Amino acid sequence: MSDGFDLAAHARAMRAAGWWQDRTFDDLLESAIAAAPRKKAVVAYRKDRGLDIPARVMTYAGLGGAVAQAAGSLRALGIGRGDVIGLMLPNWWEFVVAAFAACRIGAVPNPLMPIFRERELRFMLGFAETKAILIPKSFRGHDFPGMINRLRPELPALEQVIVVDGDGPQSFGDLAHMDAEGYIRISGRSKDIVIRGGENIPVVEIEAILYRHPRVTDAAIVGYPDRRMANGPAPSLCWPTGRPLPWKTCAPGWKAAGRRGHTGPKRWRSSRRCPAMPPARSRNSC
Incomplete structure (x- = not known):
């Protein structure tokens, strides 16, 4: 309560009325x-x-x-x-x-x-x-x-x-x-891409999905050579504390975002610090 105003009661009333939905x-x-x-x-x-x-x-x-x-x-x-x-x-x-x-x-x-x-x-x-x-x-x-x-x-x-x-x-x-x-x-x-099997995969969209994971503090996507598919996206995932973060913990978010499975990363690396990325033009080189 602050100066006679009950903040907790006000919050409960706003949520009960549906005005506060706790959504971003x-x-x-x-x-x-x-x-x-x-x-x-x-x-x-x-x-x-x-x-x-x-x-x-x-x-x-x-x-x-x-x-x-x-x-x-x-x-x-x-x-x-x-x-x-x-x-x-x-x-x-x-x-x-x-x-x-x-x-x-x-x-x-x-x-x-x-x-x-x-x-x-x-x-x-x-x-x-x-x-x-x-x-x-x-x-x-x-x-x-x-x-x-x-x-x-x-x-x-x-x-x-x-x-x-x-x-x-x-x-x-x-x-x-x-x-x-x-x-x-x-x-x-910002529209840099990785071309995999003739399909353009937007790098920033992959990163944006990875950022939604609560343990990912940063992510960087680089292309790697692939004999069959030409290129592939390989993310470097960064986490603040605790054990390394495997890709499988991020996979559900990938599906929830409506991305097809074959466009997801096939290789990944977890580290406490992500590499600094150069400008997009050189970033897509493999």
Whole structure:
């Protein structure tokens, strides 16, 4: 009880009424995907392109795939549970994907209006100890990367600046960050794949499924040569404490995610520390 307000009683009442369901945003998204995968989830228009035709239409299944790719990209940049991610994006479809991706990996999304400038951001980003921020390359004529670059010396916690170029339908696939000198670096693509038996297997989707296991703290997928199938995905699973984590404990999650068995990893390795992955282009080489 706090100042006459019974928190425990309030929680019981909210749960009894069905308002609190103890489900995460990711749980709700997965339920929607399972119930209506082909139903439209996002219909995005852009004023600068006209309102006759949507700039992007995503089904729930498509949204789930985009979220998995974005979550894997954020993980690859070192963002994880408890990290604050500033989402300084306009009302674009990329905002929806980024928000769900942040929730999936346990990060804390912090929406920031694009009208904010140095004065507001200096306090907001610093107070929240923001580790990463997603910004548009340009919006309404404003140079967002330049603005953040000017603030970097005052924001020691800010490690990643991810630039979203809203001009392209696949813009969120870019893995971009701002280096110490203020340059925007494109380090690869989130849609890297392993080709096995002529079938493209999205690496980030495998990693996203593995991340859901409560004992997996990190995962890295690399391709290995296979005489019959050409390539195969081999994950390196990392766990915090206890005994090594065998692949069989992750297999149920693979099936629950709707992935076919033959697309799953055939080799795996458990370790206390995952290898740092190079950019996606070299990552797919075997």
